[in-house]
Amino acid sequence: MSSPATSPSTSSSVAPSDGADNRAQQYSPPTYPETTGPKRKKWQAHSGRNRFLCGGRLVCSRSHGAFVVTVCLMIATLTLYFVFDAPFLWDYSPAIPIVAAVFSITVISNFLATSFTDPGILPRVENIEIIETDRQSGMSNGSSDPNLPRPRFKDVVINGEHVKMKYCTTCRLYRPPRCSHCAICDNCVLMFDHHCPWVGNCIGLRNYTYFYRFVFCLSILVIYLFACAVTHMSLLAQQMPFGEVIRKTPGSVVVIVICFLTIWSIIGLACFHTYLLCADLTTNEDLKGLYRKKHRPTPPSSTVNNPGHPTKNPFYTGCFKSFAGRLFKSRFPSVLDATGYIDEHPTIEIRVPKQRDIQDEIPEKPTENV
């Protein structure tokens, strides 16, 4: 009695009993081919280009070239700093290397959190849901021709602005507002910001906060390391000729070079994302210029009766609110649920009165004020 058709339970309402199992088997034998063997987890059946680690707990993209470069750069710079600069500065004040260490740990933890958190991937839709949705929309349109092409856009009104939900042919769903399909990972990602190759993951609803903290702290850390290395070298240069300084701390020179090269893009990125947070935009929306008047895309012909494009950001509710909303909300749960088991034959157990009681039960429900 351990067939997979009856063993999983989506509802924990009543404890199962063998008698009920037997009954279920009698009147409705499962018509699906029974899958025997161990149950699979959802990440094993995931069709996007993702890599899952630790049994589906960690999610990242499959393209990881730039990610390795970032890791090497960070490790190299921090190692050189703590080998060459930190001991020298410790003699001046132990606080200087300690502050650097604290920032390094913050940056690394946020970096890892960004890289390995599910960004908010929407799982693809099962066939059965598509069929049923088609039927419901067919009934409302009056035409139930199943070969009619599905409209490409669905119009929703958000805070008085018309926003189009585009149909995703890969994931087979109308993308919720602000959701976009990542071409690299082949997934629809909620609140898609951009795919960051340096982090090796998409940036979306669930890891944007980590990403912002990472970029923000990294810009501070880079400035700090740069200042420390420059101070170290200039202090040494007062005591000995410059050639000897370079021979004594070659690490500081490398730190200065790396920091000088990366500082501009990192500070630029931090400022850009601070602006995005204040304006409540995503990088994706900003690049497409969705709410800008000048570069608005031409309306597609399929939406003739559509009153128009959003003229302002419908999600903007004030600078402070959007800032707090993105950084201090409780963690959104992973709708991908990669660690969950696939339940192909969901069953529920309900407690029902015996046959003779059913007639008495039904009129019990209050119908007095319908």
Add this chain to the structure above:
Amino acid sequence: MSQKTGMSQLRNGCSAAKTADAKSHEYETEVIILNQCRKLNGQIFIQRDYSKGLDVQFETEYPARFTEKISRDTWENTIVNINKYFADAEAITGRSIFETIIGCVTCYASYLVMKSNYRRKLDELQQYIDAQNQNIYHRVGFHIRNPMERGLRVLEIALLMRAGESPRDQPEQDVQEPNRPIRTM
């Protein structure tokens, strides 16, 4: 008015559950395979309501298939409560700020041990849906499923089919072959 009916409905449900415990010989547990019900009856999908923004909210419109089974007020009471759980989960409260700050300070190690406020609300929602199902919806042949199973995009309500019942209105031929390739646009 709707409040009142909701309360009476709840009380009804509670008392029914109690009597069920008291004389359990009159009740029996029945296992229902949802795929069977889906094939024959289809299911109801309640879509997301985006009119207020991206926070998770579901449409409160009364599904036509509930007619004569579930009163309008009962349904509204249920869906408004479900929406309330999500509104609570997404609100910025002292608790969510505390959760974030503790996470930052401990390098997110606290996230491994502490349940997030959202997760806690979802667990409460699961309990609420279970109770509603058991007290109201199961006895008239509906089952509200947890919206997490559909990625919080839609709320699915299964139409149950019990032993000896005939399929409800319009059995769908298409569903007979669930593995057929789905056309894209």
